[in-house]
Amino acid sequence: MTDKTVLGEFEHHVLLAALRLGEEAYTSTILTELEVRTGREVSAAAVYIALRRLEKHRLVRSRMRRALEEGQRRERRYFTVTPPGVELARTARRRLEALWDGLDAVRVGG
């Protein structure tokens, strides 16, 4: 189990991006996913640090894998979201929804 009960905003984003990417989640794909979805430039170092922190709290798991792509050998750290990670993502969503509840006017305006 994890001792972490609250996700920071960026950690939340990274966790969701990793969930979306599934088997193909590693730093650069997560970074691209975040940039595409949020429209903001993201620092690779920030993503890396967030992933290591999530891993420390056992919200994600990682393993090194070597892949042969376009004739080049690439060594990457692949991340998988663990069940506690999925659970904490759900909790975070519920908290957000509770906060958004009743703010319809704002929601439409945004």
Add this chain to the structure above:
Amino acid sequence: MNPPGQATSPRPPRLARWLLRTLLPTEARHLVGELDDLHAARAARSGRGAAHAWYLRQVAGCAVRLGPRRLLAAGAGPVFLGRDIRLALRACRREPAYAAAFICTLSLGVGGVATVYAAAHWVVLRPPPGVGAPADLVTLRLGAVEAPPNVTFGVSEPDLVRLRERLRGLTGLAASTPRSVNVIGADGQPRRVAAELVTANYLDVLQVRTVAGRGFLPEEGDMATPAAVVVLAYDLALELAGSVAGAVGRTVRVNDRPLLVVGVAPPGFRGAELPGRARLWFPPSALPAVAPATPPDVLRRGGEQFWHRLVGRRAAGVPVAAVAAAAHAEVELAKEEGPYPSSLVAGVTFRFDVWGGVGLDPAVRAQARRTLALLAGAAAFLLLLVVANLASLVLARVSGRTTGTAVRLALGAGRGRVAREVLVETMVLGVLGAAGALLLAVAWRGWFEHARLGGGSASLEGMPIGVPVVAFALATAVLTGLLAGIPPALATRRAGLLAVLRGARHGDRAGQRLRSLLVALQVAVSVVLLVGGGLLVRTVANLRAVELGFDGAGIATVTFHPEKHDLGSAGVADLAQRVERHMVEHLPGARAGVVSPPPLQGGFFTHGVRSHDESANWVAGYYVTPGFVATLGARVLAGTPAWRADSGTVVITRAVATALWPGSPAEAAVGRTVWEPDHMGGGAMRVAAVLEDIRTAAVTGEIPGALFRPLVEMGRDAEMQVWVRGADGPGRAAAEVRRALAAAAPGLPVYDVRSVRATAELQFAERTVLARAAGALAALGLLLAAVGLYGVMASAVAERRREIGVRAALGAAPGEILGSVVLRGLVLALVGGVVGIAAATVVGRALRAQLFGLDALDASTYVGGMVAVLLVAAAASWLPARRATRISPMEVLRSE
């Protein structure tokens, strides 16, 4: 690799990529490849420039966010470091000999450098203590176009008042004149204390805040209202009264008169000179008490050269150059506005030298700085030698541990971690070395303490080993340790794991090569130090050998200053003659005389003398008692050898005679008449004798003419020096002078007790210090190089044990083996020595200004340095070579 035909995807900027690789912790290195891919994708989408810019932003992000982690992992983190320090200390305990060798070497090197730094800090780097906002001060000194740059003139009080009014860029202008005084100490014994006669606003202009009591009041600037007040230096107050607060309100006996202490200066304040010597300050109102012979109207005399040092405080925004221009204009104005009686108008063309700040005059400071720069250069060379020596020491130890290191690597220790351990260990030893260095600096400080730099003006007395020096020593030692650790640390990183486990000694051979290189470097540096030190030592020997024209070693000198109110000018001359008579009567077989001012100390009356129709020639003038010329013992060219100093007669040297009557032989001057210049009274004097040229002023350079006049004609009191030939050493002479004075003028201290030769040697005391320090550094360098060479040869012999054993088994004679080892050491030394000689020629040229009586490329010094190095090298390799001859072939073959 990209398949042929496909366009090469753009690569990120190479330097940025390298930086990224360096910055990232090992576990995040995969980001390099990932960012490569992203960069390529971005370049395809938005162009190369945008991709590069994005990449640079990413690298910056990694530097900020991951860089500190990398440093932490590299050993800068307190947690890792703490463990490494413990490991390092444990390693030192296990190998005390290694640690001791490291610390001693480092202490010797850094100790030398720290001592030089302490001296430099004391003379040129520190701000003058006790003075507020020294940068706003400006010093004015009156010189003359015709006089040498070190000759200065005084300014009269009326001129000072005028300058105060006219120099509008100054908020205050103060003046001082150095006046040593006799003070009765707490023990009742008289002593000579450096003092300053100062204007009433002196302490205010310098913004010196008294720590007890007050400064001087404006009315105390006037001699007409006598007020015998004095401000004491902090340490003198402690010495005389026991406490600072207790000193105020007490009286001290100055020149045998009671003076009221009104204030105590802050600690360290020594006047506007740096390093200053004054410990007591008094205003003109105290002058009647301190120097009763002073004419009461001296401050009103327009032509009197009264104030010798002028210091002003600039108003905000006024540059030094503006003050200089105004002062110069004032000199011109004084000339035009005559017949105003002004000290700025005389037979010479005056000019003000003006410089910003207080303290040493720039020429003196520059001279001191040059000396210190030379010492710093020597110290830097020594430090280089120390680095090379330590690197080679650590390298030997690391290669001794190759197998251990390989095993640790095999067990999973990171290479970075092993290298880091080496670096932390050398740094820890560096800190310990710094402690040793500071102890040595404190011990060596004594060497410099009596040294005078800047041609005698800058004293190193009281030089502390304070916080700046401690910080400097610590930084230097740790840095040196770190530098020495780098080559071995790199060697550890390169250590081939497999090769070591397979038993190959490749790493060792590379290490051995590096160590040989380091030893050659050490020999080169040591040759540079030897040649530099040799040139300076020989310079001092040459200076010592300079002929004064008389036997200075046999003459003892004792100095006193008869500042007693009841003497008067006739009384002073009478006192001098009484002392002379006392000496002759009480020291059997001795000759004695009294001279004023003391020769060979830079001071003489710049005495004008002319034959009837010519302009004055300026010669070094001395007032003497009847016995002086006979005591001097210079060769008499013509005239009475036993001149009795009768009034109206004079003794001159050959140079004076030649200058006054060019073309006629010097001997012909006897019986002729010379005149004082008009401003001195224009009196006529008959030449009683002509002496061969003698050095009474400077030991080197052209010999200026000297003129001796009867002391009875001096007409004022001044410092007197008793010269005694045939006394049983200066101590005996001093005891007799004390006895003579005790009867005639009790309470007068005597000082400067030494031989004339020793006084002359003070003139090149700076070069003596330089030579001594450089010689010591050279000896130290040679020792360190020898130790380094010994280490390399010893480990080479250990490594070649098998080969030597086999050669012995094949019938090689012990002599052959010995020869081959010694030869290798000599070749190393020769290579280093040749490089060193080349470097030494550059150093020799830099030293040229300091040399005397020999050339910067003096062949014998260079050859001597080389020979010394080769001899030491032979000795250092002979010991391991002898061990090589004792290798038993049987043992070697059996151990195979």
